[in-house]
Structures are given as C-alpha cells and as structure tokens.
Amino acid sequence: MPPTAFTLPPDIDCTALLDSLPVALALVDGQSGRFIAANQAFLQHFGQPCGAFDAWWSRTHHVEDAGSTDPGPALQMLAASEDGVESDMLGSDGRRRHMRTRLRSQGHHLLVCLIDLSDGDAHQEILRQALAEMETRSTTDALTGLPTRRRLEEAALSEMHRFRRFGHPISLIMADIDHFKRINDRLGHLVGDQVLVEFAQRLTRECRDLDVIGRYGGEEFVILLPSTPLAGATTLANKLRQAICATPFETAGPVSASFGVAECLAGNDWPQWLSRADQALYQAKDAGRDRVVSAPESAFDERAIKHRSRLDRLTWDDGHCVGDPVIDAQHHQLFELANRLLHQLREARPPAEIHAVIRELARATGRHFRDEEAILNSVDYPRREQHAKAHRILSAKLDALSTQSAHGSLPTSKLIEFLAYDLVDHHALGADRDFIPWLRRIPRDTPPPSEA
Structure with a gap:
C-alpha cells in the first residue's frame, strides 16, 4: 500500500516540520529498503512513491545513453557517500531535475533528502535547519528538556572510552520516582508530567555542569558522573534523594525516589554497567523505596583519588588531535599553558605570577572557543549550540578562578580540577x-584564527 502524505513512526516527531519544507524528503525502512512515507515536496516532485527505493531510483533517473548501466543498489551507494550523490532525475511532470541525494540514518529508518541544485543555497539552508531540528528532537526529551536515552548512551560510550584510555573513574546513578503510577491515577497525567519536570529540575540543581542527566524512559532517569568513583557517586545519590523528599512538590505534594549506583568496571560494556545500576535500583525498591543502594564493586579508593591533586603534568600526544589544524594547534597551546601553570603551582611561585598565567590561559581559551565555534558553524555541526553553551560555562568558571586568584583565595586543588578534568579531560x-565526523565529512575553507 502506498504511504500517505507523511505518516511517520511515533518515535520520530517531525511530521509538521518536514511536511512544510520545500525540500523533498522520504522515509525508507532500513531493513526492507521500502518506502514508508514522503513529504508534500516529494509528492509534488515525484508523485506517490511505493515499493522498493532501489526500483524507484532506477525509474526516476534520466539515462541519455542506451548503453548506460543501471545506477546499482541505490541505498548502498548513497550510504557510502558522505556528501551525497548528484544526478539527473525525472519528475512526475516529465521534467529533468539536477538533484543531490543524501541519506541520513534515523534509528531503524533512513531519511532520504533530495535537494534541487537549481536553487542550492536556499534549499541547503532549509535542509540544514531541518536536520538540526531533527537532531535536537532525537537527543532532547520534549517534556523535561533533558537528554534522551540515545544521547545518554552516546555520552556513556564516550566516557567509557576515556575511562579505558586514561583510567579516570566514572559512575552512574539510576533514579526512579516511587509510586509514580499512583500519582498519575490519583491526580491525572498532566500533574504526572509536572512532577517529571520538577523532578528533573531538582536533579539538575544538585549536579555539576559536567554531569549528564537524562530521562531514560517513563519516570526513570540516569545521571552519568565523569571523574567520579563509587564513593562520590553514592554521596551524590543520597544528596539527590534528600533533595527530592525534603520539600513537597508543587502539584503533587510529598514525592520520594529510589536510587541505584554503579561505578564502571574495566570489563564492563554499557549494557553490563547499566544492568548493575539497575539491579541496585531494584534492591532499593525491594527494600522499601526512598533509599540508595550501590553496587559494591569499585576500582578506586579515596587515596587514589586524592593523589590527583598532586598532578604534575598534562601529556600531549598525536592521539589527542581531532584533525583540524586550527583546533589541534590551539589545543596544544592550551596544554602548554596548563603545564606552565602546574609548574608554577608545584614551585610555589608568587601569586602575581600565577595570576598572570591564569589570565593568559583565559585569553587563549577565549580565542580558541571563538575559532572552534566558527569552524563548527562552517561544517553545520548539529550540536554547535550546546557546544557553545559548554564553552560559556567553562569561560565563566575560568573567570571565577581568575577572580579568586586576584584576591589570593584560590585553592590549588580547585584549579587543578578545572585544568585536568573540566577543560582538558x-x-x-x-x-x-x-x-570529529563532521570535520571529516564536509570539505571547507578553514576559518582564519581570531585575533588576540
């Protein structure tokens, strides 16, 4: 049966947005290769699609030479091309159009984007906005504004990579609102949604900027804690439990939550690590709720963590490069400035000298952030707004440290934590x-470094 004019699976909430765009878009099943849906622009250009995408691709291509070969398995060809495929295609009105076709993966589906190159600039901008909106919707929970399960898993895999490479501890907390079904049954789903929003806000207030708090599903939340061993994660979980139950919720009155905590172990993959936290959460529920239970295994002790305050030097190697000459050179410079600062701290240099290097680091960091944001804009990195926000948070932290330094009240451990973990790690x-994938995907002219 042919697809309707844009009926999407429920996990992709983009119907109104995509149906209003003049860019031709179609959704294809990733396993069968058959059309599922198409937006109005696609229908106007090519008519109602049906059946297999590869067969449609062959039918719509204009072939001038009778001896030309078939384009081949189109989906495989498009998937192998990072920049898309340009070709002449026949529309339903018999007109020939020069199009660029791109493929984007959306879960178990494939989004096919067809751009009419006769009006390339306008269509490219519309497509960029649509893809950025889709990226935001797929990684941000619409109700709470927190990262979704997909974004959490991406962040977890990234943190696990650093754990294996650098040996920095990471932990996670699973939080579940106690008796949430009773809240929905007694007060209604609207109040239940309001409880979820306030619950997310209370978690966020108690966590650090570098922690990743996300809604994992329903009334269950996950908090990813970089550079945090089990003991620190358990302390935070107890603090979160108290923040939830200490004050009644505005619309539902008293609410409690249960928490499971687990530190990532050397042999864990993501499902195993998550399962250990989930089992701890189950034990907290089984023991009466409104409590914290931690999986007991830990590879770090307090003495090992305290040893980090005696960090001597940050080591740069080629594996730290992202592949852009401007960004890599500036990262290297930040490492050198951080090491100068660590050397001054180790040698107990006068406060005025230490403050001067902190200011130099702040200026270099500001230049780097401006240049990096310009580069990310030039490659249409979909998370560039979130990345710029992280830059602003880091800049504010560095300014606060500089102010403390100017007044002679800066704790050495606080500065080392910022350098080693917030800024670098x-x-x-x-x-x-x-x-990195966006830097490799799109050829561009590198924006010149900003002036000092």
Missing part, C-alpha cells in the same frame, strides 16, 4: 571529539 578530550 571532559571538554578537549571528550566533547570536542564528538564533532
């Missing part, structure tokens, strides 16, 4: 690696 070697 979590951002330069963490969040900055997420955009």
